[in-house]
Amino acid sequence: MTLRTRFAPSPTGFLHVGGARTALFCYLEARHSGGTFVLRIEDTDRERSTEASVQAILDGMQWLGLDWDEGPIYQTQRFDRYAEVIEEMLADGRAYHCYCSRERLDKLREDAMAAGLKPRYDGHCRDLKEAPEGIAPVVRFRNPDEGEVSFDDRVRGTISISNAELDDLVIARPDGTPTYNFTVVVDDMDMNISDVIRGDDHINNTPRQINIYRALGAEPPRFAHVPMILGDDGARLSKRHGAVGVMQYRDDGYLPEALLNYLVRLGWSHGDQEVFSLAEMVELFRIDDVNRKASAFNTSKLDWLNEHYMKSLPPERVAQELAWHFKDQGINAAEGPALEDLVAVQADRVSTLKQMAEQSRVFYQPLEQFDADAAKKHLRPVAQAPLQALAERLDGLEDWQPEALDGAIRSLAEEMELGMGKIAQPLRVALTGTAVSPSIDKTLWLVGKEQSLQRIGMALAFIAERIAENPA
RNA sequence: GCUCCCUUCGUCUAGCGGUCAGGACGCCGCCCUCUCAAGGCGGAAACACGAGUUCGAUUCUCGUAGGGAGCGCCA
Numbered sequence: 001m002t003l004r005t006r007f008a009p010s011p012t013g014f015l016h017v018g019g020a021r022t023a024l025f026c027y028l029e030a031r032h033s034g035g036t037f038v039l040r041i042e043d044t045d046r047e048r049s050t051e052a053s054v055q056a057i058l059d060g061m062q063w064l065g066l067d068w069d070e071g072p073i074y075q076t077q078r079f080d081r082y083a084e085v086i087e088e089m090l091a092d093g094r095a096y097h098c099y100c101s102r103e104r105l106d107k108l109r110e111d112a113m114a115a116g117l118k119p120r121y122d123g124h125c126r127d128l129k130e131a132p133e134g135i136a137p138v139v140r141f142r143n144p145d146e147g148e149v150s151f152d153d154r155v156r157g158t159i160s161i162s163n164a165e166l167d168d169l170v171i172a173r174p175d176g177t178p179t180y181n182f183t184v185v186v187d188d189m190d191m192n193i194s195d196v197i198r199g200d201d202h203i204n205n206t207p208r209q210i211n212i213y214r215a216l217g218a219e220p221p222r223f224a225h226v227p228m229i230l231g232d233d234g235a236r237l238s239k240r241h242g243a244v245g246v247m248q249y250r251d252d253g254y255l256p257e258a259l260l261n262y263l264v265r266l267g268w269s270h271g272d273q274e275v276f277s278l279a280e281m282v283e284l285f286r287i288d289d290v291n292r293k294a295s296a297f298n299t300s301k302l303d304w305l306n307e308h309y310m311k312s313l314p315p316e317r318v319a320q321e322l323a324w325h326f327k328d329q330g331i332n333a334a335e336g337p338a339l340e341d342l343v344a345v346q347a348d349r350v351s352t353l354k355q356m357a358e359q360s361r362v363f364y365q366p367l368e369q370f371d372a373d374a375a376k377k378h379l380r381p382v383a384q385a386p387l388q389a390l391a392e393r394l395d396g397l398e399d400w401q402p403e404a405l406d407g408a409i410r411s412l413a414e415e416m417e418l419g420m421g422k423i424a425q426p427l428r429v430a431l432t433g434t435a436v437s438p439s440i441d442k443t444l445w446l447v448g449k450e451q452s453l454q455r456i457g458m459a460l461a462f463i464a465e466r467i468a469e470n471p472a
Numbered sequence: 473g474c475u476c477c478c479u480u481c482g483u484c485u486a487g488c489g490g491u492c493a494g495g496a497c498g499c500c501g502c503c504c505u506c507u508c509a510a511g512g513c514g515g516a517a518a519c520a521c522g523a524g525u526u527c528g529a530u531u532c533u534c535g536u537a538g539g540g541a542g543c544g545c546c547a
Contacts, residue, residue, distance in 0.1 A: 010547045045546055102545085109543090118474040119543055138545055156477070165475055165543090173545045180547045204476060204542040227478080228540080234483090236540085262484095265496090269485055272495040291485080294540070298483050301497040311510080348510040378507095409506085424506030436508045 003035030004194045007068070008184070010042040011053035014245035015060030017297065018199060018229045018237065021263040025226060026197045027066045028264070028285040038191055039071035044183055046076070060246035064256045065278065073191070075183050082178040085186055085216070086139055086171065094215045095171060097137035098125040120167035136174035141182070141212060143168050149207035154224035155290045156200070161207045169208055181205055185212040193221050197287055200225040224287045227267055230296040237297065251328070253352025255321055257313060258306040267291045275308060303351045310347040310356070315340040318347065325357040326364075336364035337446045345442045362432045363446045367455055374435040375462060383426035384463050386416060390427065391456045400449045406441035430459030 005026040009019055030037040039061070043049035058072070089095035098121075109119040126142065143166045150160035171182035178186075188196060203225050213220040231237045237244055249259050261276055268291065270276075270284045310318055319339035326333045333339055342360055350356045370379065393408055413423050424440040431452060437443045444452050 008547090012547080042547060048546075098545095105545090113473060113543095116473045159476070161476065167543090170545050175545090177545090179545070184547090199541095200477075201541055202547090205547095207476095225477090230540095232483085234539095265484065267484085269495095272486070274484095274496055293478050295485090296483060298497065301484065304497055307510085349508070413506090420506040422506090428507065434507090438508085440506055 002194075003030060003033045004038060004192055005030045005035065005197055006038035006040050006071075006188070006191065006193050007066075008040040008042050008187075008198070009057050010045065010048075011050060011057060012045070012048045013053055014056040014247060016237065016244045017246065017249075017259075017263065019057075020060060020064060020066075020246045020259075021229065021266060022197060022199060022226060023061060023066050024064070024260060024263055024281075025224075025285070025287055025290070027068075028281050029195060029197060029224075029287050030069075031282045032285060035194075036069045037067075038073070038193065039068035040073045040075070040187060040191070041071075042075050042180070042183070044075050044178060044180065046177075049076075056245070056247065063247065063250055064260055070191075073187075075187065078183075078187070079177070081190070082172075082183060082186055083176060086178065086182075089141070089171075089215065090139065093142065095139050095141050096126060096168075097128075097131065098140045098168075098170070099128070099132045099135045099137045100124055118165065120165075121169075123168060126168070138170045138174055139172035140168040141171045141208075141215070143208065143211055149210050151206060151210060151220065151223055153203075153206075154195075154222055154288050155227075156203070156225055156292055159203065159206070163211070166208050166211070171212075181209055182212065185209050185216065185218075188221055189213065189216060189218045195222045195224060195287070197224045197226065200227050224290070226287075226290055227292060227294040229266060230294050232297055232299060234296050250321075250324075251354075253325060253354030253356070254302065254306050255309045255313070255318070255353070258302060258309045261305050261309070262302045266295045266297070267293075275305070307348070307351055310343070310350075310353070315343040315347075318343045318353070322353050322356060325353050329354075329357050329361075331357060331361055331364050333364065336360075337448070342446065345438045345446060349438060360446075362437075367431075367433050367451075367458070370429055370433045370459070370462060371435070374429045374433065378425045378429045378435060379459055379462050379466070380426075381463060381467055382422075384460065384467075386412070386418060386423045387426055387430065387456055387460055387463070389416065390423065391453060391460070394444075394449070394456075395453060397449075400445065402441040402445045405444045409440060426459065427456070430456050 007023040007026045009015065015023075027037050029035070041054055043054070054072075061068070086095060090097070105121070108122060112119040121140070125140070131137070144163045146163060148160050148162045150158060152158050169181055170179055172178050206223055206225075210220045229237055246259070250256070260278065260281070264276060264281050264285065265274065268285065268289055276284070322339055322343060323333060342363065343356070346356045346360060350359060390409070390412055393412055397404060397408055409423055410420070413420055425435065427440055428437050428443060429435060431437070431443050431447050438446070447455065
């Protein structure tokens with residue numbers, strides 16, 4: 001039998017990093033063995049499910065490149081099937097109608113807690129002779145009273161719980177809509193899911209789900225419960241940790257390659273290897289090797305991976321993602337150097353694509369003015385002669401490439417018996433308005449000949465004005 | 473309260489009875505250098521605690537402490 005996994009989010013928000021990692025694990029486990037990866041949308045809670053959330057989840061999956069083979073399958077479109085199964089169970093007593101009021105249930109729970117017991121439904125309606133009038137009943141699954149449920153979790157090992165701890169859970173509401181613990185079982189059974197990989201907040205649900213499988217005469221799948229992801233501070237991930245939605249990472253300037261790599265290493269490892277391409281993940285990842293403990297999300301390590309991928313991925317690939325940020329920041333990429341060239345220069349100077357776009361404005365838009373501090377420090381009278389000489393030399397330079405530009409500046413520095421810094425810094429301020437930029441030859445190259453000469457002219461004018469105001 | 477689960481540097485992790493407890497991020501120092509980075513080299517930094525088992529425990533067992541999850545007509 002071929003391996004089949006599924007990712008089954010409920011559309012009540014965006015795709016967060018925990019969900020993304022679960023999806024990645026499901027995807028890898030399926031791809032590793034040539035199996036099938038199914039996407040299912042668990043939208044039975046009509047109050048909280050939204051169309052926008054469905055789209056947000058799909059967008060996140062697509063951006064990460066986690067393509068699925070079947071689906072998306074919507075549970076709301078399978079209500080007939082659930083109703084059919086419930087009828088069958090009702091018919092032979094595997095399930096029964098319960099007319100208990102909320103009040104009675106609440107009291108039951110309070111009393112149990114007060115007595116130091118685990119709250120459980122007491123089976124009051126299990127064998128009712130006749131149905132009370134005028135009450136729309138819920139349907140409860142008749143859980144076994146005896147024995148225990150045990151399963152071998154692929155990450156947690158053997159987990160057992162006594163049936164005495166479990167109670168008869170509600171599988172359908174008064175209006176007939178089914179509930180989660182029931183629909184997952186029917187779906188995973190119908191879709192022949194062989195491996196259920198999900199968050200460990202479901203561990204406690206698993207035994208009761210196994211009981212439903214058995215009641216339905218189906219063999220339960222294998223389970224793998226992956227630990228949750230914590231925020232940087234070790235506390236549960238929440239809004240206040242900033243970027244928790246996958247698409248927020250796109251907006252913040254991360255490459256999907258980096259996020260995927262970061263996520264796969266959270267709770268899983270392969271010796272000392274830190275960098276994994278998707279292909280390597282598919283080859284090496286095994287859900288059985290995943291750790292049991294929750295791990296904290298560490299943004300600085302994600303940054304490091306992002307830097308790594310910006311430097312090592314083909315510039316054309318990085319440029320694709322960078323183009324989105326140019327658009328986002330209102331920079332017209334057609335007004336300056338090719339994005340691949342920009343990436344080649346800027347990749348090892350920033351942590352994110354967002355920063356790369358921000359710090360590259362100067363290569364695509366006119367230079368309005370010099371930064372006051374930088375100009376004060378570097379555009380001084382002493383810089384006049386070197387900049388003047390440089391302007392002339394560059395004007396005559398045909399080959400506007402880094403190597404030739406570097407040669408031109410170095411030879412000039414030598415001739416004028418000046419250190420590189422004496423020329424490069426004033427030039428840098430002239431070209432970019434600031435004291436920080438890529439190496440000077442690359443900066444000239446990206447700014448382009450025409451703009452470079454114009455900006456040096458601006459700087460010379462600035463210095464001239466300064467001299468005029470402050471004659472020695 | 474009850475049930476289930478977790479515990480190696482600050483963080484992510486390697487380890488599968490005998491290791492100077494390894495790697496990575498971050499941090500610190502040095503080198504390189506036209507700025508800022510990147511890069512190179514080096515450094516500080518961990519087995520939660522207590523009992524067992526054993527010639528020997530980070531590793532196996534049991535407790536303790538701490539943490540998490542669940543106990544819904546939410547998924």
